[in-house]
Amino acid sequence: MALERMQVTNHERWGNLVKTWSTGKNYLDDDNEYPIPTTVEEFKEQLARAQVFMTVPDRFKKVKFVEQELDTIVVRLPPAVAIADSEEKLSKPGATYPLPPFYKRLFNGMDPMIPEAEKFKVHAERIGDYTISYCA
């Protein structure tokens, strides 16, 4: 069975929740408190409070927050099984690399289309980028 992924519905709210956790300042513009969650249940409760509407598959049992520092290289290694799962999906004829919907806004409203020949290239580039990039 294919690996279920987390799915974000409201990306801007999700980003603002991350900024809130990172800075301690409420970016959600509401009256709620958002301490860094220590359990998956607290994580889900805060997602609901912030109206992120993220689907979190049941396989997640723990949550880990990594506070990155400017003088430390943090290489976040994805699970090997997740890479294998993506590669299997991309190997199917006609399969394409999925991009979050907000990319469309940046592409003048066109559904971003990654050519068949480039899908593994983009897959590698995205993994590399997100593994070491600061998201701020």
Next chain:
Amino acid sequence: MVAQKVADASSFRASELDTRDSISSATTPGFRHFFGTPAPSQRFRAFGIDPLESPSHHAKLRGLMHRLSRRMDAAIKWPSHQVRSLEHWENPSIPSGYTYLLQFIAHDLVHSAIPLSVAGGLGRGTTNARRTPLRLETLYGSGPVGSPHIYALDAPSDDRRTKLRLGRMRWKEKQSASGCPFRDIARTPAENVTGIDRSIAGVRVALTEALVADPRNDDHAVMSQLTALFALLHNGLVDIIRRREGNAGPNGQFGAAYKRFLCARGALTAIYHNIIRNDLMRRVIHPAIYASYCGPAPQFIDRTDLARKAAIGNWEIPLEFSHGAFRFGHAMVRPEYQINDLSLHDLNNTLEKSSVNDPANMPLDETWMVQWSRFFEINGSTPNFSRRIGPHLSDGLGNDQIFPAFDETERVGLLYRDLLGAGLAGMWSVDSLIAAVGNRGPNFIAMSRLLEDRDYRVNELREWLSAGRAYGALTDDDIETLSNDPPLPFFILFEAMQQTKGLQLGLLGSIIVSEVIFGALSSDPQSACGGSLADQLDLVAREFYLTNVLQDIPEISNMAQLVELTTEIAELRQAVPAFL
């Protein structure tokens, strides 16, 4: 899906309107109440106050529905299945195609301009314009004369129109080529007097207008594909009739075209009714209630003159159905869909794919061409299954672009709209409705402890509401009012979860849905006669022709058979992407 004309019963659309000063309790044309208008003491109350009588109380009602909707954000811990390949939230009894058949049927039962939740009260554009139920007006509109824009020309030299328009699909990596098959609904650009142009200059022309009878049938990709499926079948029936009808005689061409159209429409309507009766209702209704209503002459407990009123075009839909029980379909929506062999799309993408929301990416491309064996069980296929029915919706229905906040609660999503609309509709309270059903059909109520034993019911509700306080931040007062007087759409979902483990509706939900759907079917003399589909098609054909031009149509009593027939007569067996 922003700010358009919608039917509140089922639409996934939103609006930016915000009008909330006072509430009218006036009768709204096209709507009525189950068992007649309830007395004030029989109506739903929040904190003991009737929202219809106290508009000043609406802020408290909004707050309560807001908190309840947040309580319903908590995922339900469903029991696991014996089939391990299924997710625990999936419902193996109801493939996902039925979720959208329910939406299509909702469009064929009710058509109002503004969601009640957004309008703020009855009588503000909430009139139901659908006055003849389940006759496929949602597909055919007012026919070739009244709605010519949805019909294709039969010949270049006259105005006969018998086939429904369709549009060519698109291959993503190519421009829409003339060779692409007609697998999407028809869509067209339109220049705006306002100067707004959503085209991408030099790249794509925005197809902002869907050429369909009911704009809600382009609410999202699966809905428009289902509409195209029905249109393909209608067009195939036209071809079958044309081949068998013989020479229309002098001056007969114009009349012949209309006979052909009406015969095809009658045939498709008979097939549609047969599927609703024998397939869809059997899947969603509690078996005991289904057994009471599925026969040719069920004993309706609501209105005895319902069939007559519907037959004369004076149909009125009970608010307890449109704004209460029938909202259960929203709980069946999945978080993602395997559309065909090539593509898996999440719900957010699916909801966005319409001419209104995404005109620059229209027509639908190959990744959106529905392979119907993934939505119905066909020849042993394993389709996408709907969600189990319970008080929780897929996260995609909380999309803040599609369902933005519209009042001071800042609550986004479809669920709050459902709950608030119910609170503003002046509906029967659950207690009063159970008592009224009990007075008319006491054997139904005795079948369910949740319905028969009020203390038990209140305790069950209280326990569930109290269990997820971290989500809803429900106060003790909130829990007391909601467990003693739950809003109907919430109770119908709770009942399904508690009574059937979410696999079907519970008893009360089943009774309300059966009364309306089977009541509407009974208003059609052919559907009500109880004959086989073959007999009904024979009657349809002989209304227009001397012979049974529909004699080759096989027995169709479920959606799988409808898809297989469509595949054959539309010559889509070898289609790419696969149709079947």
